[in-house]
Amino acid sequence: MSYCLNPNCQKPLNPLGTNFCQSCGTKIQLLLRNRYRIIRPLSGGGFGRTFLAEDEDKLNEPCVVKQLTPQLQGTNALQKATQLFQEEARRLQQLGEHPQIPTLYAYFEQDSYLYLVQQLIVGQTLRQELEQQGIFSEQKIWKLLTDLLPVLQFVHAHQVIHRDIKPENIIRRQSDSKLVLIDFGVAKHLTTTAITKPGTSIDSFGYASLEQMNSGDAYPASDLYSLGVTCFHLLTRIHPSKLWAEQGYSWLANWQQYLNTSISQKLTQVIDRLLQKDIHLRYQSVNEVIQDLNAPAQPPIIPPPVSLTQPPPSAIGLNQPFERKPLPIAEPELLRSKPYKHQLFPTLAPAKLFKNRLLAGGIILLLGLAGYGYWQSIRNIPTLTGHSGEVNTIAFSPDGQNIASGSDDRTIKIWQLNSRKELRTLKGHADWVYAVAISPDGKTLVSGSKDNTIKVWNLNTRQELRILPDHKSYVNAVAISPDGQKIASGSYDKTIKIWNLNTGQISTLVGHSREVLSVAISPNAQQLVSASADRTIKVWNLNTGKELSTLTGHSGDVNSIAISSNSQLLVSVSDDKTIKIWNLNTGREIRTFTGHSGDINAVAISPDGQAIATGSDDKTIKVWNPITGEEINTLRGHLGPVYAVIFSPNGHTLVSGSADKTIKIWQLPK
Incomplete structure (x- = not known):
């Protein structure tokens, strides 16, 4: 049979070979x-x-x-x-x-x-499964939550709200019994404005939260509400639209009375918090639900109310006007507060406690918390010497065993971290080395220089593999994509270039009005970010080269940028002596903090995103709590401006490079 695709056709089925629909006359598209x-x-x-x-x-x-x-x-x-x-x-x-x-x-x-x-997902929807097999047991609900929450976490991490979670949109795949989330037809990106007018709704009645029904707003907490209603429906076989039509949202307060069988206290607590009418009393993120699933049952913890004029801490509202100003609260999953595993970054005491300095044969830094103390004398800070010029840049090997440094002496040195020995020196640049990066497989090093070139090196053989000479001025920054196939470079010629090592293709990105001082590629390989002396930050699509957004707010040269490991958070530092935290996907400035007395040249984010390190012309390295903006500690020891800071892949070590021609290794307590 042939099918007529005219949506108004009353009898769309036609005999095979029919050219025009026998019912409506529309041409048949075979x-x-x-x-x-x-x-x-x-x-x-x-x-x-x-x-x-x-x-x-x-x-x-x-x-x-x-x-x-x-x-x-x-x-x-x-x-x-x-x-x-x-x-x-x-x-x-x-x-x-x-x-x-x-x-x-x-x-x-x-x-x-x-x-x-x-x-095509072959299987049954949970609605079909409910109709054929009857109400779900507690064990099946636990399995549903365990299987579906990571999927929802992935969706929210991409700044998407599904908006229509219900049994009909969850399929149990026949091949492996995994749950598949379908129908993103009304999903909205967090950076867009609402398509429907306030007061209208395209959501399924009964499953949609109060904020969705009232104004069309949707947040991660809104999806979690729909997930809670889905669990209720599967446990009771009562369609929530019926309760909603009769009682509005008042049934939520007594939802347990509709259960046919008893469920555990732990599951009751989880569903009860999912089903909170007030969004601020609800779970704010998938992570919070998962934490409760893994914790013993206990009385529910109700977070304090947040003003309805501001989106909840876990989301930026879809219908909120775009405002480029700091938020008074943290954004979703970007700045989640938790005790940092290293004593250098405590969260259980005021940061100022860790700024006390003692004199005992030199300045001693107190890096301890409570009864545990960690001491490191400036005289005993491990220091690598060997460069005859300023150390401009540092990169870690993926295994954390080696570091590479670039200098005004025109060389790149490779060091073994544990033994603190120089392994080799790479020579070939005709002028200062401004930037180095090491590929994810640890086999290749890329360097950028004042000689206008980018060099690609084999780290094992020390051989120079190729020269990329297309820039017309100093190459100040380089970055390598997660797959190791693309190199991004920023130059004083005001351009960014993307080099595809497989195809040889070169893309030139134009948009900055002054020198490009820093580039970074997001770990998810979707975005390229550039910072410039024109005081702006630009976000580009790495694959297409399209400019996605321009971030403004700094009043001085933007010298360095860093992206968090989850590709959600962007940090920038500037000659205006400020550190700014941005939501990379929305372009929203989250907060600004200050503390350095000189221009800030370098920034790094710890692997777990719980600490930021900055290096400055004031010769210090400062460590910050990104959640509060508080200064956790000041590391002193360099005799000149600090041009480079980087965390080791395991987060146990911080390494810095300076105009004093040295590299210092700050060992963090485990």
């Missing part, structure tokens, strides 16, 4: 985009219809085709529906790498309709 054959409808209504299809280019492999079918052509509804559909395509492309989210195959327009093709 193959969408010359490859996708429609088999039968799976569902429909709202903004689109979903079909089972076959991909002829993949030996008739089954797939799912979604067609945009707005009810009101030529109205605002059409624009909103189209935008929602496009958002779904973008979200699926972004999220489809997760094995429990459908993969996006194609997105295209044909005959004035939009189509999306995605992976």
Whole structure:
């Protein structure tokens, strides 16, 4: 049979070989985009219809085709529906790498309709499973939470809110019984504004939180509410829309009365907090739920209320106007407060306690907490000497065993960290070495120099592999992508270049009006960030070279930037003597803090994101609590400006380089 794709057709099924629909006269499309054959409808209504299809280019492999079918052509509804559909395509492309989210195959327009093709998940929805097998046991609910929460954590980490979590949108995959989260048709990116007007809703009644129903706002806590309602529905077989229609949200206070069987205190506590009507009494992040799942049962802890004029701590509201100003509260998952594992960065006592200095044969730094003390004399700070010029840059090998340093003496030195011995010296640059980076596999080193070139070295053989000479002025910064295939460089010629080592392709990014002083690639390999003497930071798409945003706020040269390991947090330092923390995905400035008395030249983030280190012209290194902005400690010992700071991969060591021609190793207590 052939299927008519006219959404208004009353009898869309036609005999095979029919050119025009026998019911409505619309031309029959045998193959969408010359490859996708429609088999039968799976569902429909709202903004689109979903079909089972076959991909002829993949030996008739089954797939799912979604067609945009707005009810009101030529109205605002059409624009909103189209935008929602496009958002779904973008979200699926972004999220489809997760094995429990459908993969996006194609997105295209044909005959004035939009189509999306995605992976077919073979299995049953939890709604079907409930109808066939009856109410879920407590054990099955625990399994649901254990299986689905990491998926939701992945979604939220990409700044996406699903907005429509319910049993119909969760499929138990037949091949491995894993739960797959589907239907991102109304998902919204955290940086966009609301598509629906306040007071309207495209959410499923009963599953949507109060903030969604009232104003269209959605946060990670909103998805967690829907997850709690889903658990309730599966435990009771009572559809929440019925309770919502009769009682509004008042049923939440007594949800346990609808249970047919008793459940444990621990599960009761978890679901009770998921089902809080007030968003501020609810779980704010998936991490909080997971922590409670792994903790013994105890009376619920209710966080203090937060003003409704500000989004909750775990989210930036979808409908909030974009404001480039510091938030009074921390953003989601970026600045979560927890005790840091090293005593150098305590969180249980005021930071100023750790600024006391004692004189005992030299200045002694107290790096201890409570009864544990860690002492390090300036005279005994491990120091690497050998460069005859200023040390401008430092890089760690992935295993944390070696470091590389670049200097005004035109050399790069490789050092063994534990023995503190110089292993080798790489010579070849004709002028100062400003930047070095080591590939993720530890085999390749890249250096940038005042001689306008980038050199690629084999660390094992010490051989210079190639020279990249396209910049027209000093190369001040280099970075290597996580797969080791791309090199990004920033130059005094005001450009950023991306070098693809596999293809030899070179992309030049233009946008800064002055020298580019620092570049960084996000660990998820999606973004390239550049900082400039023009006092701006630019965020680029690493793969396309498209400029995504420009961050402004510094009043001096932006000398250095660093990205957190989860690709969510960006830190910048400047000649204006400030440190700024930004949400990398939204461009929102989270907070600014100060403390250095000179220009700040370098910044690094600890591997777990719980500490920031900065190096300054004031000859000190300061360590900061990124959550509070408090100065935790000041490390003194260099005799000149500090140009480089870096944490070891395990976070146990901080290394600094200075104009005094030395490298210092600050050993952190484990």
